[in-house]
Amino acid sequence: MTFDWTTFLLEILNFLVLVWILKRFLYAPVLAVLDARRQRLLDEAAKAEQLQRQAGELKTGYESRLAQWEKEREGLRQSLDGELEQARAAGMEKLKQSLADAEAKARARTDALATAREQALVREAATEAYGAAAAMLGRLASPALTARIADVFAEDLAALPEADRAVLRRAAAALEAGASAEIAMAHDLDEGSRGRVVAALTAACDRTLPVVFREVPELLAGLRATVGECLLQANLSDELAFFRRHG
Amino acid sequence: MNTLGGQVVFRVGPLPITDTVLTTWGIVLLLALAAFVLSRRLRATPGRWQSAVEGALAAAEAAVAEVLPASAVRRVLPFVATLWLFILVANLAGLVPGLHAPTRDLSATSALALLVFASTHWYGIRAQGWRVYLRHYVEPSPILLPFHVVSEFTRTLALAVRLFGNMMSLEMAALLVLLIAGFLVPVPLLMLHVVEAVVQAYIFGMLALIYIAGALESPESPSSEEPS
Numbered sequence: 001m002t003f004d005w006t007t008f009l010l011e012i013l014n015f016l017v018l019v020w021i022l023k024r025f026l027y028a029p030v031l032a033v034l035d036a037r038r039q040r041l042l043d044e045a046a047k048a049e050q051l052q053r054q055a056g057e058l059k060t061g062y063e064s065r066l067a068q069w070e071k072e073r074e075g076l077r078q079s080l081d082g083e084l085e086q087a088r089a090a091g092m093e094k095l096k097q098s099l100a101d102a103e104a105k106a107r108a109r110t111d112a113l114a115t116a117r118e119q120a121l122v123r124e125a126a127t128e129a130y131g132a133a134a135a136m137l138g139r140l141a142s143p144a145l146t147a148r149i150a151d152v153f154a155e156d157l158a159a160l161p162e163a164d165r166a167v168l169r170r171a172a173a174a175l176e177a178g179a180s181a182e183i184a185m186a187h188d189l190d191e192g193s194r195g196r197v198v199a200a201l202t203a204a205c206d207r208t209l210p211v212v213f214r215e216v217p218e219l220l221a222g223l224r225a226t227v228g229e230c231l232l233q234a235n236l237s238d239e240l241a242f243f244r245r246h247g
Numbered sequence: 248m249n250t251l252g253g254q255v256v257f258r259v260g261p262l263p264i265t266d267t268v269l270t271t272w273g274i275v276l277l278l279a280l281a282a283f284v285l286s287r288r289l290r291a292t293p294g295r296w297q298s299a300v301e302g303a304l305a306a307a308e309a310a311v312a313e314v315l316p317a318s319a320v321r322r323v324l325p326f327v328a329t330l331w332l333f334i335l336v337a338n339l340a341g342l343v344p345g346l347h348a349p350t351r352d353l354s355a356t357s358a359l360a361l362l363v364f365a366s367t368h369w370y371g372i373r374a375q376g377w378r379v380y381l382r383h384y385v386e387p388s389p390i391l392l393p394f395h396v397v398s399e400f401t402r403t404l405a406l407a408v409r410l411f412g413n414m415m416s417l418e419m420a421a422l423l424v425l426l427i428a429g430f431l432v433p434v435p436l437l438m439l440h441v442v443e444a445v446v447q448a449y450i451f452g453m454l455a456l457i458y459i460a461g462a463l464e465s466p467e468s469p470s471s472e473e474p475s
Contacts, residue, residue, distance in 0.1 A: 004354045007253050007265045011349070011358035014271045018278060018333055023325040026282035030304050031321070033289050033297075 130244045134220070137236045141221035143187035149222035150185070150193045153234040154200035165204055171228035172205035180210035181227045186219035186235060201225065253352045267352040274336050274349070307331065314460045319374065323459055326366055330359065331452040334410070338444030341418050342437060351415040353407065360407035363455040364399065371462030380462070406454060413447050
């Protein structure tokens with residue numbers, strides 16, 4: 001075992017040189033790489049943490065917005081339900097009104113139809129009654145009835161109201177010269193009856209008129225006198241027609 | 248053949264250059280080249296070699312950080328890591344046929360021990376100043392000053408002799424077994440050499456680290472800087 005001072009000193013120098021070399025070419029660059037990687041990891045961790053925090057905030061925000069949307073949706077749904085209920089009620093009311101109108105119209109139409117039918121029935125009944133009355137009166141009609149009606153005609157002319165009498169007189173006055181009054185009769189009257197009729201007519205018109213007698217069987221019984229524009233009816237056919245018109 | 252010390256290979260003037268120095272130069276050159284090549288190829292995404300070097304350096308930094316305050320880790324790491332790396336390679340150099348481990352030379356281990364001794368005081372004085380640093384020699388009582396001083400020298404001497412003794416004895420045993428038993432018989436001993444090389448490098452570096460940590464501790468507030 002020997003101790004060499006030269007070796008001792010050179011070893012010290014060698015080691016110091018080695019420390020410098022390794023520090024310069026190995027430790028410093030490798031540690032720099034390690035530090036950069038650690039810093040990058042720290043930065044990425046911080047970034048990840050920040051992203052996580054932002055994600056949490058976004059999640060919270062989204063949840064809040066979702067809750068708000070849910071609330072708004074619920075409010076809108078309730079509003080829509082209310083509007084739908086109102087619309088439904090209005091529709092129902094309108095439908096009821098429409099139904100009531102339709103019902104009223106139907107009722108009116110039914111009433112009108114019933115009235116028309118009733119009127120038609122009345123008219124039909126009147127027509128049938130007229131027919132029946134005409135048939136029965138036709139069977140009862142006779143020259144004696146015509147003579148009797150002529151007498152009644154003469155009596156009524158004598159009792160004619162003054163206003164009617166004035167009208168009759170004006171019609172008689174308006175007759176042109178040569179014109180005559182016409183008396184249609186269902187049966188031929190005898191001279192006495194004709195004379196009473198002409199006398200009554202002359203008295204009512206307050207003048208003597210030329211009278212022409214003509215036989216018209218359609219009158220059934222009685223007579224019809226025409227003085228100008230005045231028509232004096234005293235026969236069954238005209239009476240039946242009157243009742244039929246106003247039945 | 249003298250295996251207990253370095254053999255003079257040549258002389259530079261009056262200075263004898265031993266095989267220990269030559270092997271050390273070779274190791275320094277090898278490590279420098281490796282460091283240079285590696286530093287040229289550093290990438291953000293490490294390859295296989297870069298990962299290995301980064302892992303080793305990160306482990307060394309973690310080991311230093313367990314003992315030293317965080318503020319002193321990067322300052323002390325180059326010295327301690329170089330101690331580990333150099334002693335490991337120097338110990339393993341003995342496995343190469345024709346070479347001897349520089350650490351089987353007491354001159355080399357004494358040089359390393361002296362460097363540890365000097366670095367301890369260097370880091371202590373830089374961290375605390377002359378007064379505070381020297382005060383710990385008289386703490387807790389001035390009576391302990393001689394013991395502190397003796398302790399400084401004896402532990403340095405122990406560092407040098409421990410490494411020297413282990414590596415020298417290992418090489419000596421391997422040589423004797425090789426001489427007596429012949430081919431392939433020393434292989435288990437060579438495997439033991441590998442383990443011993445790693446263990447001795449670790450012990451030397453850890454002791455140096457502990458001595459430096461002791462020098463960095465302030466006598467007034469021993470726990471003022473917690474190891475990180």
